[in-house]
Amino acid sequence: MYVSHLSLLDFRSYTAVDVELEPGVNAFLGPNGQGKTNLVEAIGYVATLGSHRVSTDAPLIRAGASRAVVRTRVVRGDRASTIELEIAPGKANRGRINRGQPVRARDVLGILRTVLFAPEDLALVKGDPDGRRRFLDQLLVLMIPRVSGVLADYDRVLRQRSALLKSARGVRRSAGGRPSRPRLSTTSSTSLSPGLSTGSADSSAGAAGDQTGSELATLDVWDARLAELGAEILVLRLGLVEALRPAVAASYEQVSSGAGAAEISYKWSLPSEVPDGAALPSVGAVRDALLDAMRDVRQQELDRGLSLVGPHRDDLVLTLAGLPAKGYASHGESWSFALALRLASYRLLGGEVQAPAFWNPDLGTDAEPVLVLDDVFAELDTRRRERLAELVAPARQVLVTAAVPDDVPGALRGVRFHVEPGTVTRER
Amino acid sequence: MYEGAVQDLIDELGRLPGVGPKSAQRIAFHLLAAEGHEVKRLVDALTEVKLRVRFCELCGNVAEAERCRVCLDPRRSDEVICVVEEPKDVVAVERTREFRGRYHVLGGAINPMENIGPDDLRIKELLTRLADGAVKEVILAMDPNVEGEATATYLARLIGPIGITVSRLASGLPVGGDLEYADEVTLGRAFEGRRVVGG
Numbered sequence: 302m303y304v305s306h307l308s309l310l311d312f313r314s315y316t317a318v319d320v321e322l323e324p325g326v327n328a329f330l331g332p333n334g335q336g337k338t339n340l341v342e343a344i345g346y347v348a349t350l351g352s353h354r355v356s357t358d359a360p361l362i363r364a365g366a367s368r369a370v371v372r373t374r375v376v377r378g379d380r381a382s383t384i385e386l387e388i389a390p391g392k393a394n395r396g397r398i399n400r401g402q403p404v405r406a407r408d409v410l411g412i413l414r415t416v417l418f419a420p421e422d423l424a425l426v427k428g429d430p431d432g433r434r435r436f437l438d439q440l441l442v443l444m445i446p447r448v449s450g451v452l453a454d455y456d457r458v459l460r461q462r463s464a465l466l467k468s469a470r471g472v473r474r475s476a477g478g479r480p481s482r483p484r485l486s487t488t489s490s491t492s493l494s495p496g497l498s499t500g501s502a503d504s505s506a507g508a509a510g511d512q513t514g515s516e517l518a519t520l521d522v523w524d525a526r527l528a529e530l531g532a533e534i535l536v537l538r539l540g541l542v543e544a545l546r547p548a549v550a551a552s553y554e555q556v557s558s559g560a561g562a563a564e565i566s567y568k569w570s571l572p573s574e575v576p577d578g579a580a581l582p583s584v585g586a587v588r589d590a591l592l593d594a595m596r597d598v599r600q601q602e603l604d605r606g607l608s609l610v611g612p613h614r615d616d617l618v619l620t621l622a623g624l625p626a627k628g629y630a631s632h633g634e635s636w637s638f639a640l641a642l643r644l645a646s647y648r649l650l651g652g653e654v655q656a657p658a659f660w661n662p663d664l665g666t667d668a669e670p671v672l673v674l675d676d677v678f679a680e681l682d683t684r685r686r687e688r689l690a691e692l693v694a695p696a697r698q699v700l701v702t703a704a705v706p707d708d709v710p711g712a713l714r715g716v717r718f719h720v721e722p723g724t725v726t727r728e729r
Numbered sequence: 730m731y732e733g734a735v736q737d738l739i740d741e742l743g744r745l746p747g748v749g750p751k752s753a754q755r756i757a758f759h760l761l762a763a764e765g766h767e768v769k770r771l772v773d774a775l776t777e778v779k780l781r782v783r784f785c786e787l788c789g790n791v792a793e794a795e796r797c798r799v800c801l802d803p804r805r806s807d808e809v810i811c812v813v814e815e816p817k818d819v820v821a822v823e824r825t826r827e828f829r830g831r832y833h834v835l836g837g838a839i840n841p842m843e844n845i846g847p848d849d850l851r852i853k854e855l856l857t858r859l860a861d862g863a864v865k866e867v868i869l870a871m872d873p874n875v876e877g878e879a880t881a882t883y884l885a886r887l888i889g890p891i892g893i894t895v896s897r898l899a900s901g902l903p904v905g906g907d908l909e910y911a912d913e914v915t916l917g918r919a920f921e922g923r924r925v926v927g928g
Contacts, residue, residue, distance in 0.1 A: 405912075407912065408912075446913040447913040447914055447916075447917040449914075450913075450914035450917070454875055457874075457875040458875050458879075460842060461840065461841045461842055461875065461876070461879070462841070464841040464842040465841035468841060468844065518847065518883070519839055519841075519846060519847055519879070519883055521886070522839070522879050522882045522883045522886070523841075523879060525882060526875070526878065526879060526882070
């Protein structure tokens with residue numbers, strides 16, 4: 302697929318701009334601070350409903366305007382679709398497909414797919430585990446949109462469970478109770494279940510022991526939910542890592558011209574070994590393992606008021622010639638690794654890599670995602686620059702931004718645009 | 730900021746759910762411009778509702794007597810209890826005009842982040858109602874979100890061992906809609922909850 306047209310209204314620094322794009326390489330050139338990244342950010346927004354630079358929508362709106370509109374035309378095979386997104390902070394964003402009736406912004410997901418390389422990618426290698434977990438999760442959402450619901454539910458359950466652990470800890474310390482809510486019924490309590498008989502009629506008068514009793518009864522419920530959703534996420538992540546592993550190794554070798562082998566592996570919070578290779582565990586087995594592990598660390602969790610088991614504690618481990626990339630890899634090697642991760646995801650989404658069993662890629666024609674290289678070349682040495690250029694040059698469409706035109710390797714010849722504040726001109 | 734009484738009114742209105750500062754200001758000025766007797770009607774309605782309406786001592790639904798209309802209705806079955814989070818959910822289920830059992834309103838869902846545990850809900854009262862053996866089935870009709878599911882699971886674990894059938898509302902596709910317009914989360918759920926219809 303490729304983007305044939307981009308028009309922006311009150312987006313970032315642009316009041317109104319129209320750009321015709323071509324398949325193949327499109328380079329946006331111009332000094333820093335002129336609005337090059339804003340263009341590719343807008344395209345990324347249509348693909349993911351988020352910016353790679355900011356986590357809220359407000360900065361995307363031109364100062365003084367109340368809403369921004371991004372309109373793109375995406376060509377796939379011999380079909381073209383127009384996607385229009387209206388971004389209004391504080392309100393629900395709305396989309397329109399082919400100038401039809403307004404739809405929820407979520408409904409435009411999946412029409413345009415992009416893989417973005419940006420300077421921020423270096424944090425995938427050098428940064429904290431949460432960045433690497435997000436890399437896996439975002440890729441899963443691109444593959445299976447339903448996963449966004451599973452991740453959101455997991456996050457919510459995790460926060461509820463952690464709140465419960467914290468308050469249970471507080472109750473045990475102070476022996477006081479929560480303020481009781483007004484109770485309207487005075488029905489005498491006839492106990493049916495031993496689990497319930499510990500609750501007193503007025504919770505504020507409840508002794509500390511009673512409180513923790515019923516707190517723990519609900520903890521079991523949260524444990525079950527956390528294990529269920531967590532197992533689903535874990536099995537997906539394991540399958541994804543398994544599918545990416547050979548592609549990352551191959552991509553790293555290509556980018557770095559064979560200096561040391563790059564390996565990725567998944568590290569989880571369970572005491573058992575992470576199963577490797579073809580034998581992926583079932584969701585049920587992982588769920589039971591999570592429940593067992595939670596039982597084992599329950600005292601610790603209660604002491605610290607933290608959830609210590611689950612996919613939120615995991616990491617994607619990157620190793621280079623057997624040593625952890627974080628800490629051991631040089632700056633250049635770290636860059637190569639970050640590029641390899643992005644290239645591998647591009648190849649997975651484009652169908653060049655054996656898909657994991659849980660995913661029905663249904664790629665159809667012309668599924669290759671649009672590649673976006675935002676200010677990446679300035680960060681790389683000449684050798685890596687050339688290699689990356691060779692690797693991405695054959696892609697259906699590559700969008701490149703660079704401040705210095707000479708940073709863009711010769712292999713990436715194509716259409717060039719000159720970007721000045723508020724305007725984009727095609728160079729002849 | 731306005732002077733004294735006007736600002737007090739705006740502040741009070743702004744505390745209502747779904748009313749933002751702009752709406753609060755609009756309502757306040759509408760009331761200021763309104764005829765005295767119109768405002769009186771509103772004041773009376775507010776006073777009346779606090780005086781007359783209370784919560785049913787049996788099920789927790791809104792009532793104008795000790796017991797609500799549903800609990801007093803002799804034609805309804807005592808064998809089924811539908812458990813909901815809020816009184817407005819009773820109204821929603823009643824709109825189906827098909828449920829002939831009784832209700833039990835919990836007054837919320839388990840929500841540790843807001844400090845709401847089982848003791849803050851009317852769960853003990855529910856178990857009391859189940860004690861005499863008249864009830865054969867409990868239908869859990871919590872909201873289909875994380876907190877609603879946790880509450881339903883908690884109740885199912887409490888009630889199941891007593892030997893009463895516990896069921897949960899299905900979640901899935903809206904009726905009258907097109908399959909292609911269902912969002913992927915709902916459709917995914919509907920797949921999970923599919924039923925065998927033949928073979």
